Amino acid sequence: MKSLWKFSAIAAVAVSGSFAHADVVLPNTPTGTGSELVLFVRDISAGAATDRVYARGLGISVDNLLTAAAAGSTPVTPPVTSIAYTLPTIGPDANLSAFLGGGSQFVWTIMAADSVGTAAFSQRYVTTTQTDYAAGATLPINSALRTIWGGIQGMFGDLNGVLPDAAGSSTATGGLWGQTGTAYENATTWFAGGLQNENALGQAANLFILTNSSTTNTNSARVFAGLDVVLELNGSLHAVTPVGEVPLPPALLLLGSAFAGLAGVARRKRNDASVAA
Secondary structure (H helix, E strand, O other): OOOOOOOOOOOOOEEOOOOOOOOOOOOOOOOOOOOEEEEEEEEOOOOOOOOOEEEEEEEEEHHHHOOHHHHHHOOOOOOOEEOOOOOOEEOOOHHHHHHHHOOOOEEEEEEEEEEOOOOOOOEEEEEEEOOOHHHOOOOOEHHHHHHHHHHHHHHHHHHHHHOOOOOOOOEOOOOOOOOOOOOOHHHHHOOOOOOOOOEEOOOOEEEEEEEOOOOOOOOEOEEEEEEEEEEOOOOOEEEOOOOOOOOOOHHHHHHHHHHHHHHHHHHHHHHHHHHHO
16 A cells, blocks of 8 residues: 655654553543544454454543534635654554454454534544545545444443453453444444445554534545555554655655666776786
């Protein structure tokens, strides 16, 4: 997959497995910061237990990516409005490392949501998906977003019930997303809202923030984007083009090739001179 957006040249921060809290921040919290982004990984290996779902709060809120005010005030650049966000590199904790060691095939996603009503831009949803809205994929409509809210709110609430009550905790199993036999089995389509969010381990995904554009159900949602992300086979989560590892522009690569060529010519001339002597 091609990276759709550029990144600022700020050094990436390695984040350890420890956090300051145990539970994920629930949607629509009194703090006004919105829901916390949650990483989900599901074991789809043959014969895997139906509750083999890992979940971990990433310590990043929806507001970190896009505030409610910014969602409503940023000029629209159809079909996707760009946002500036630098994702730190987040390494696996002990639970994720053990989880990945217990299977052979996995899918993953990042989800978050925030809703403070039905007015325009009051509902924000974060998802990672193979769908590319920037390349012309059909945008979801406002009514589809509204059907999502109850599912994500319930899943995050129940997720807090299965997280160990200790700082820096994550689930080894029972993370709920797509978990067979639960009310959250169809969370892989955002509770039938049409937002496909399954990604293979090691497969890059588009990270989008979707908001309701108005109170009219049939209007297209607003879509914001800032980066492509990937969960590596070893459990490391990072931007597709790691910040601080910006590729050289083609012109500089050509200039480097030219210098290398001149150096080669100079060496040949010195060798010829030595032979003649």
